[in-house]
Amino acid sequence: MEQKPFCWVLAGPTASGKTALSIRLAKEHNCEIICMDSMQIYRGMTIGTAKPTAEEMDGVPHHMVDIADPGEPFSVAQYQEMAEKAAADIIARGKQPLYVGGTGLYLRALRHPMAMGMVTGDGTIRTELEQIAEQTDGRYLLHKQLQEIDPETAARLHVNDVRRVVRALEVYRLTGVPFSQQPQVEAEPPFEYRVASLTMDRTLLYQRIEKRVDLMLEAGLVDEVRQLLAAGVPADAQALKGLGYKELIPYLSGNWTLEEAVYELKLGTRHYAKRQLTWMRREEDVLWVDSLQPDAYEQLEHWFVQGEKL
DSSP: OOOOOEEEEEEOOTTSSHHHHHHHHHHHTTEEEEEOOTTTTBTTOOTTTTOOOHHHHTTOOEESSSOBOTTSOOOHHHHHHHHHHHHHHHHHTTOEEEEEOOOHHHHHHHHSOBOSOSSOOOHHHHHHHHHHHHSTTHHHHHHHHHHHHOHHHHHHSOTTOHHHHHHHHHHHHHHSSOGGGSOOOBOOOSSEEEEEEEEOOHHHHHHHHHHHHHHHHHHTHHHHHHHHHHTTOOTTSSGGGSTTTTTHHHHHTTSSOHHHHHHHHHHHHHHHHHHHHHHHHTSSSEEEEETTSTTHHHHHHHHHHHSOOO
């Protein structure tokens, strides 16, 4: 059986030092970086998501950054499909894909993709549904149908994810059973994933988080949130439920003081970092590296290149 190509994954909690280490890996090992962060995908959200600056990127190509409108939801399934295409393109050009980010749900989708049902397809039904999708507002009509018969799957799929919406409707038409109640079968991922996660002393991590929040505020985070709202992004949009945005909206609407908003943001970010570490501990075969240790880079390099833990 032919060996599947490897993707490298550098995960870890917010403020753990992923950017600097990933850029060094990329420059020394001919990598291109694929963002694995559920907030950095949104355009116009730069400060609060801690996107690396052009100077920090140092010429290393980054994929899956600024690819979504903050006014629109973006599904895990969409991320998986787009990220896998990016990885295949990177490999085809003779380079190494390096995923970098702390969104564990994205990593789980990449390593353990779910097949879209065990039911054999029906070309007639699929063609009928695809023709509806091509009509004006047709994709919204299909998504509404899915909401009525299978609200759980509809909540998981974006209205623009026509292929999966059509498949879910097709499965229901063929079986009478909502897709969410079908046997869930794991699909075979197209790549192997070599995963490392950064960690550090919890007290030091929390200090770094607090400093990062202060720097974001100095860089203009309040104005960034204000501009998004002024541009018409709904306050309840999926994008604005992210850390750094949901805490400042009550301040801008006059319900909180800035001091209250900053307190909630720092507290929420500390809790999020803890959840990120907990999530990664559930993942199998992960190299854990204390990013503050002098040999942190060497440990990562040996794991990714040799597949061995020092």
